[in-house]
Amino acid sequence: MLIRGTSLIEKGKQVQDQDILIEENRIVEIGPDLKGDDEIIDARRMLAIPGLANCHTHLAMTLFRGYADDMELMPWLEEKIWPLEAKLTAEDIHWGVKLGCLEQIRSGITCYNDMYYFMDETAKATKEMGLRAVLSGVIFDMQPQLLDDVEPFIKRWKGDELITPAVGPHAVYTCSEETLLKSLDIAEKYDVMLHIHLSETKGEVESFTKEHGKSPVEFLDSIGFLSERVTAAHCVWLSSRDIKILAERKVNVAHCSISNQKLASGIAPLDQLQKAGANICLGTDGASSNNSLNLFQEMKTATIAQKCAHSRPNLFKAEEIWKMGTTNGYKALGFDIGLRKGALADLVLIDLGKPWFCPISNVLSHLIYSMSGGVDTTIVNGKILMKGGVIPGEEEILENAQERFLDLVSR
Amino acid sequence: MLIRGTSLIEKGKQVQDQDILIEENRIVEIGPDLKGDDEIIDARRMLAIPGLANCHTHLAMTLFRGYADDMELMPWLEEKIWPLEAKLTAEDIHWGVKLGCLEQIRSGITCYNDMYYFMDETAKATKEMGLRAVLSGVIFDMQPQLLDDVEPFIKRWKGDELITPAVGPHAVYTCSEETLLKSLDIAEKYDVMLHIHLSETKGEVESFTKEHGKSPVEFLDSIGFLSERVTAAHCVWLSSRDIKILAERKVNVAHCSISNQKLASGIAPLDQLQKAGANICLGTDGASSNNSLNLFQEMKTATIAQKCAHSRPNLFKAEEIWKMGTTNGYKALGFDIGLRKGALADLVLIDLGKPWFCPISNVLSHLIYSMSGGVDTTIVNGKILMKGGVIPGEEEILENAQERFLDLVSR
Numbered sequence: 001m002l003i004r005g006t007s008l009i010e011k012g013k014q015v016q017d018q019d020i021l022i023e024e025n026r027i028v029e030i031g032p033d034l035k036g037d038d039e040i041i042d043a044r045r046m047l048a049i050p051g052l053a054n055c056h057t058h059l060a061m062t063l064f065r066g067y068a069d070d071m072e073l074m075p076w077l078e079e080k081i082w083p084l085e086a087k088l089t090a091e092d093i094h095w096g097v098k099l100g101c102l103e104q105i106r107s108g109i110t111c112y113n114d115m116y117y118f119m120d121e122t123a124k125a126t127k128e129m130g131l132r133a134v135l136s137g138v139i140f141d142m143q144p145q146l147l148d149d150v151e152p153f154i155k156r157w158k159g160d161e162l163i164t165p166a167v168g169p170h171a172v173y174t175c176s177e178e179t180l181l182k183s184l185d186i187a188e189k190y191d192v193m194l195h196i197h198l199s200e201t202k203g204e205v206e207s208f209t210k211e212h213g214k215s216p217v218e219f220l221d222s223i224g225f226l227s228e229r230v231t232a233a234h235c236v237w238l239s240s241r242d243i244k245i246l247a248e249r250k251v252n253v254a255h256c257s258i259s260n261q262k263l264a265s266g267i268a269p270l271d272q273l274q275k276a277g278a279n280i281c282l283g284t285d286g287a288s289s290n291n292s293l294n295l296f297q298e299m300k301t302a303t304i305a306q307k308c309a310h311s312r313p314n315l316f317k318a319e320e321i322w323k324m325g326t327t328n329g330y331k332a333l334g335f336d337i338g339l340r341k342g343a344l345a346d347l348v349l350i351d352l353g354k355p356w357f358c359p360i361s362n363v364l365s366h367l368i369y370s371m372s373g374g375v376d377t378t379i380v381n382g383k384i385l386m387k388g389g390v391i392p393g394e395e396e397i398l399e400n401a402q403e404r405f406l407d408l409v410s411r
Numbered sequence: 412m413l414i415r416g417t418s419l420i421e422k423g424k425q426v427q428d429q430d431i432l433i434e435e436n437r438i439v440e441i442g443p444d445l446k447g448d449d450e451i452i453d454a455r456r457m458l459a460i461p462g463l464a465n466c467h468t469h470l471a472m473t474l475f476r477g478y479a480d481d482m483e484l485m486p487w488l489e490e491k492i493w494p495l496e497a498k499l500t501a502e503d504i505h506w507g508v509k510l511g512c513l514e515q516i517r518s519g520i521t522c523y524n525d526m527y528y529f530m531d532e533t534a535k536a537t538k539e540m541g542l543r544a545v546l547s548g549v550i551f552d553m554q555p556q557l558l559d560d561v562e563p564f565i566k567r568w569k570g571d572e573l574i575t576p577a578v579g580p581h582a583v584y585t586c587s588e589e590t591l592l593k594s595l596d597i598a599e600k601y602d603v604m605l606h607i608h609l610s611e612t613k614g615e616v617e618s619f620t621k622e623h624g625k626s627p628v629e630f631l632d633s634i635g636f637l638s639e640r641v642t643a644a645h646c647v648w649l650s651s652r653d654i655k656i657l658a659e660r661k662v663n664v665a666h667c668s669i670s671n672q673k674l675a676s677g678i679a680p681l682d683q684l685q686k687a688g689a690n691i692c693l694g695t696d697g698a699s700s701n702n703s704l705n706l707f708q709e710m711k712t713a714t715i716a717q718k719c720a721h722s723r724p725n726l727f728k729a730e731e732i733w734k735m736g737t738t739n740g741y742k743a744l745g746f747d748i749g750l751r752k753g754a755l756a757d758l759v760l761i762d763l764g765k766p767w768f769c770p771i772s773n774v775l776s777h778l779i780y781s782m783s784g785g786v787d788t789t790i791v792n793g794k795i796l797m798k799g800g801v802i803p804g805e806e807e808i809l810e811n812a813q814e815r816f817l818d819l820v821s822r
Contacts, residue, residue, distance in 0.1 A: 359816035
């Protein structure tokens with residue numbers, strides 16, 4: 001596949017009239033006037049970017065979008081979310097995941113990190129949609145069989161081209177030390193990642209610390225859980241000691257600005273985390289608490305919230321937040337993605353002929369601060385998932401997701 | 412014009428299969444199976460909403476989009492914005508305004524409140540684009556002729572179908588008491604609105620209060636400036652006394668959440684303003700400090716920032732923030748807009764066949780929390796400005812705006 005005449009961003013600057021040659025699932029060459037291939041994409045008014053990495057989500061929950069908003073966390077979970085989750089079937093998961101994939105494809109997200117139930121179904125639906133994902137079945141002490149499912153799931157999917165299995169203990173307040181250590185053992189045994197929620201709400205951190213005499217981060221560190229194998233979602237309520245530990249242990253922090261604000265959890269100390277050297281990436285969280293799966297929204301919201309919280313408009317400049325949505329995310333998820341020779345062909349073409357990209361002055365600024373749509377083409381693993389804004393089979397997925405939702409709430 | 416088979420929101424709920432009959436510039440009937448008209452719009456998978464009201468912007472500044480970001484306020488103004496503004500010509504304004512109109516049409520904004528230079532040019536360009544606007548030439552003491560231009564401008568435009576002239580003294584720290592009183596006199600003489608920046612930054616409020624022994628709000632009240640005639644942008648740094656005054660005087664508060672966060676000005680006390688009974692509406696501010704002109708973004712950002720600032724996820728529910736983007740805005744700008752018989756035909760059709768609207772459960776929630784595009788048709792004053800996502804002449808405007816920008820920065 002040859003992408004012809006696109007713009008790129010090199011060292012923060014826009015470079016025009018570039019070709020990208022893709023063979024199989026890799027980028028084999030980037031430059032002007034490349035010799036062709038049969039399949040040519042005319043990208044003369046497009047900007048090519050590497051696909052965005054959504055480092056924390058629960059994709060099947062897209063089915064719950066708009067079902068319950070504007071509520072306190074516990075009533076939201078107890079009265080709305082958990083009763084629905086208790087009724088979920090593999091069929092619901094299938095269409096919920098596909099719906100979430102549609103939105104991610106339309107928003108330029110090409111890989112994601114998910115923790116939920118029915119992960120075989122999630123893996124199958126993701127593969128059918130063509131996205132790349134790290135998938136962990138959620139582990140709670142309340143449902144001991146979830147832990148038993150982990151090893152078989154890893155064995156079934158390890159080595160897959162698109163699906164990377166991982167281990168997902170839910171959080172320190174829902175998993176015992178024993179469960180956390182078993183999760184760690186499995187992750188080390190199979191050399192896979194760990195995905196956990198960490199220090200999301202003030203109440204959760206306070207009650208854990210009171211009970212254990214250690215913060216959640218200190219506790220996880222004391223049992224040897226923390227390493228670069230871990231992607232920890234949220235990390236909102238951290239002490240300076242916690243921040244130091246996360247950075248030293250090279251934990252990947254998946255910051256979820258919109259979800260944290262919508263659920264009123266708080267503003268994470270990104271500046272201190274960055275200064276300490278932590279690898280910060282971004283996540284949408286589930287569509288039940290966002291309610292979008294849109295990393296462009298996430299990048300803008302994250303940087304302006306940080307600027308405002310610190311009264312410093314020069315905090316988290318466009319290039320820094322862009323790194324969080326891209327390279328920091330690839331590092332967290334272990335994917336070899338980027339617009340360079342040899343990298344996986346996971347990329348997105350954005351139509352610059354939209355008023356929010358005009359005047360074209362600083363295109364990186366536009367991606368972070370002005371973007372209101374225009375993702376035209378999404379390619380993952382060398383395969384076109386959307387072209388000219390068209391995703392084959394979209395209508396059928398929307399109809400089925402709608403049916404599953406109506407069925408689910410009436411069950 | 413007959414819009415056929417659309418969905419509407421009535422009392423927060425979606426109602427399907429409705430027709431909207433438009434004659435001249437008014438809605439004459441809404442209901443099922445209306446008898447037709449020659450021009451029929453098939454809206455069977457659409458949601459009709461009244462157009463959104465952008466209650467504070469500087470539209471020509473769209474030309475500066477992305478030119479300077481991530482800077483402290485004073486260097487941003489002194490080194491970047493003011494030098495460009497000093498070189499602006501009527502031709503620049505023309506294309507800057509048209510560019511801003513394009514983006515507003517694509518984002519479902521049908522009316523806006525602007526304060527800037529060259530307002531005759533702004534009015535002409537706005538009329539050519541077909542949008543509705545309240546326009547004020549900005550008034551500063553530093554350029555005394557700006558005040559002289561106000562009355563002739565009002566006389567030229569008063570009574571226009573789309574353009575409502577108004578008076579725009581910039582702020583208490585750039586206009587003397589005499590200038591403010593003259594502005595007020597003119598507004599009362601011609602019975603037009605006043606548009607002013609008020610208490611945007613902490614520094615500005617502190618230094619004014621130190622010098623005058625009164626807050627900016629107290630000062631404006633003491634000279635009789637405040638009434639329902641006034642739309643005050645920002646209102647971030649307010650005392651409880653200020654809040655009481657603004658509510659009692661029925662001042663319209665144009666809240667600009669994204670601009671306030673991006674410039675690190677702060678989070679306005681919306682909750683207290685609402686409790687006091689103030690009329691809160693929303694604005695994007697200029698694209699130089701946002702960098703979008705997108706009121707859907709504004710509604711989401713505003714509500715999640717408030718929830719988070721107050722640690723209360725049930726603050727500013729979807730229906731409340733929706734009111735700020737619509738009816739509160741129409742009230743501030745004095746426009747008879749709404750999806751009801753007799754109202755001005757200023758409305759927008761949104762394509763619900765997008766993944767971010769699925770599952771369709773609570774459509775008002777989706778408009779606030781999930782919306783990532785899909786504005787299909789924009790109608791103002793009974794005239795179609797965009798249909799099926801196509802705005803006639805868009806390409807030419809984008810090219811001209813780009814040229815003007817390049818010319819401006821090289822002048």
